[in-house]
Amino acid sequence: MAYVDIVTALALLQFIVFGFKVGRARGRYGVKAPAVTGNATFERLFRVQQNTLEQLIVFLPGLYLFSRYFSPRAAAVLGVIYLIGREVFAFTYVKEPAKREIGFGLTILPTVILVLGGLFGAIRSLT
Numbered sequence: 001m002a003y004v005d006i007v008t009a010l011a012l013l014q015f016i017v018f019g020f021k022v023g024r025a026r027g028r029y030g031v032k033a034p035a036v037t038g039n040a041t042f043e044r045l046f047r048v049q050q051n052t053l054e055q056l057i058v059f060l061p062g063l064y065l066f067s068r069y070f071s072p073r074a075a076a077v078l079g080v081i082y083l084i085g086r087e088v089f090a091f092t093y094v095k096e097p098a099k100r101e102i103g104f105g106l107t108i109l110p111t112v113i114l115v116l117g118g119l120f121g122a123i124r125s126l127t
Contacts, residue, residue, distance in 0.1 A: 004067045007079030008060060014086055015056060018049040044097060048090045055086070055107055062114030069121020078110035085110070 022045050025031070029039035036046055059082055067075035085106025093100045 001067065001072050003076035004063060004072045004079065007063065007076045007083065010083055011056060011059065011079065011086075014083060015049070015052050018045070018052055018090065021045050022049050041094065044094045047097075048093050051089070051093075052086055055082075055111065058115060059107075059111045062111055062118055065118020065122065066114040068118070069125060070117055075114060078114055081110045082107055 022042070025039070025042040025045045026033065029042045031038045031042045037043055059079075063075050063079050066078070085103050085108075087103070089100055089103025089107055092103050
């Protein structure tokens with residue numbers, strides 16, 4: 001289970017780093033709070049942060065469900081793929097949003113596997 005906890009901590013730290021990047025961009029590009037528009041680079045960094053939050057809501061419970069009913073190590077491996085996907089997504093989205101597909105795929109695929117695996121495992125445990 002320690003592997004899953006490490007991946008969880010890394011996912012949360014990754015989200016915090018994305019938040020710091022948004023804050024730094026606010027200052028650099030003069031986007032005063034509460035505004036969330038005004039500079040394209042800021043807006044992209046902000047969307048990366050918000051999209052990551054949206055993904056975390058599904059990823060983290062899926063990670064724990066999968067690890068409970070199947071394998072903590074396999075869940076952690078899928079979690080690492082998710083983390084790499086988030087980095088690829090962030091880099092490509094800020095540089096060229098239209099090329100974010102690979103990063104998104106590396107994020108959503110492990111998340112769906114984790115959630116469906118957790119659901120299947122829970123249902124299987126009923127019998």
